Amino acid sequence: MADSLLKNKHLLWRAGFGVGINQVTDLKNNNTRTLLNELFKEDLFTEITYDTPDIDPAADYMNSSAPADKKKEMQRINREQNNELNLNFLDKMVNSKEQMREKMAFFWHGHFASRVANPRFNKQLLNTIRKNALGNFRDLLFEVSQAPAMLGFLNNQQNKKDHPNENFAREVMELFTMGRGNYTEKDVREAARAFTGWGYDKEGNFKERKNLHDEGSKTFLGKTGNFSGVDILNLILEQKATSRFVTTKVYKFFVNEKTDQDIIDTLSNNFYNSGYDIKKLMTEIFSSTWFYDQKNIGNRIKSPIELMAGIMRILPMHIQNPENLIVYQKLLGQMLLYPPNVSGWPNGRSWIDSSTLMLRLQVPQIWSGLRPLEYSPRQDDDINMGMKSPETALNKSFKNPNITIDWNRVEKIFENKKTEDYLIQNTQTLDINSVKNFSDKSTKMTIINLMSTPEYQLM
Template sequence: MKRTKQSDQAKHLYSRATFGVHYSEFEKLSDMSVRKAVRRLFEQAEADDPLTEVTELLQRPPREDNPTEEEIKDYLRRRNEQERSVNIAWMRRLAETKAPLLEKMTLFWHGHFACRMNDGYYLQQLNNVQRKNALGNFRTLLLEVAKAPAMLSFLNNQQNKKGHPNENFARELMELFTLGRGHYTENDIKQSARAFTGWQYKGKTGEFFYNVRQHDTDTKTFFEKTGNFSGEDIIDMILAKKQTAYFISEKIYKFFVNDSPDPGHVKELADVFYKSGYEVKPLVEKMFTSEWFYDQKNVGNKIKSPVELLTGLNRQFSIRYENPAVLLQLQRSMGQALFYPPNVAGWPGGQNWIDSSSLLTRMKLPSLLLNGGVIDTGGKADPEDEAFIAAAKRQQLKVERRVKTQPGWDIFLKDIPSDVKLSELAYFLIAGDPERHSLNSIGTGSIRSMVLQLLSTPEYQLC
């Protein structure tokens, strides 16, 4: 594969905007201009099929019926089954989707509007709201999220009633979803909470409804303006502040570009976002077509999230799992389980993905999934790696019992030239410039052997 400026740009674009590409696809992309490649991603993203794994609401046994211990156990079993099902369904979608940019943006909004709830149907519904609006209008997305049963329940707006306002949703709306800290007052929170009173959902159907009897119709003062404001009014007043456009743009920049934002670049994005009326697509298009997106300082510098790491391997090698529930175990062991954010702020990301516990799992993941838990030691091992390799060998039998996979090596290898060089494989698999990294510890041999060794390097943890 001939390395060119276009191939460098295509490689970086697809490592950030998607979860990686197959070798044959990468060769085609290497001849495309950035604008054509970005346009291709948006065209693919027009397919927004919702998840449909969980088909019915989870009904809790009525308290007044004094449910038996068996009925309670059955409810908990069905609840846990639903939560596993929606997690596995999305992981499968991430691995197989033909609209990778759409799913990557859905993953971003999943962390931005972090939510936990013991009902897989409502979690799936919220996920579909985020997918449907992932590249659409932010105001529409924000309103639909605010009215989703999962968020109404998680942030206690279901209990937000006239005379007894609950401030949880109003606070997080401004602190985490739109403005960021320091751009509102405590009184703004109190007043806006009153505007959202009566926003509820029907427990038996999950349908949103505006409970007029529970809504506070008295005058409210918000952002130094006074009126009988509704929840929609509050959202519009928040969006009128350009700080909201800047806050969202900065967060998207951190997710796709660099953990350390460039204020000038973020302002460029915020200007486009604000002037478009909060359309997400123009913002993302501006980001991916800007020259600074491809600057060396922004290439190969981000640590893959656990879901990105796992999805990249699943897509690249068409991995099938004998017991798909192990996907949830792998996510938890690395610190990011879909639909299980640590709190309302979501996952902190960046260097927080790496600690002494998760690093071992991350480093052995490729071998775990592609080689039966065996780390290929055909190459030279650095001294500091020897203990890791020895520990992994001791765990081999235990690992094989827990994780049984069927990797599609044939699918992966059919497009790779039989005479491919180690440097070419490194260029394809490792983010950034492989010449910046030492390949001395990688032994030449079969393609499969070289691939496994490259995937087990620290550099593969980056995108």
């Protein structure tokens, strides 16, 4: 296989969501540098939104005195709007030319994990992340830290002088910036005092509630002053540990879960010295020769969203009931806007257990209409969104997504091409003969069978 094909395929999976059907023809001859420039191209930014009309925020149906039917209605509308946001984000991953922006946004979506019922707040946070995805980490951190979804999720609305709530301050340091071991419990307490009064109104505007802010002197990371929340974030960004923590997480997600300390030293120093320029960091990674080393290719297990988006990019499809794609997200264990906890989604082997592996291998056949989905529908439980056991994730109204795939176009594009070279990252372990013996030699069956192999689970 041409070396450039292998490199280009690797780049498209890591810096995006895999090879798109319209990229197959030129993939072999395309220069990797040209492809990289295309991936980084940024169009005019467009927000992800939903069409279901909002309920008047003044009519607060979720307060304790509201009648039950009103609350139910509110929950239904929230769910519909969140589902629309979810599917519109997935659609961007599949169809946007700005693959790198959406891939980076997907990464930040797990890094700055939040889970709130309010779709308006979800929309705002999602678009903040997408807008700054390849911008500056400083701007991203400030905007996320003042987003109502995050302040609400981490209880900072309840953080008041004389009664500080440490949750927000702790997670900002532990999960978003420096990582454990680079601050003390006293730093957490002092930072929490500095963030007192940070909150938001019903409309989703950030509010510094001065009367709730602790004006006293604070000592944080060895410095003393009458610090505000803004000062705390600035002090955190001055720490080289912040650059190192973020760079390491980026490396594990985009390159390899086994880290190379020398490479991370270089990357994190450059990231720090660039003033946290995300685009520069990602360009350095994807332009490096080490990124294309054999050990970094085909070594990552696709997350459920990457798996689904990848299939949707290479197989041109019309989906009649896209809302049912959310059922697949639940069953496979990764539902957009719904991370399992404040740490976001775990990666790697945690995606695979006996039930998810079986379903992963069957998705290509189910979506091609060759087999039914064999998980028995049970009542959905809204409390844990079916996260505990995959079977509970299906509700009574479940129907297949009703997908029509344009196989004629696929056959034309793959004519005289080895399909496995385009679909599988590491073809060395693939037993292509048994894949072909198993199928009727048609391009359609070969592709479905290739997608049903363990090798297709890797990227």
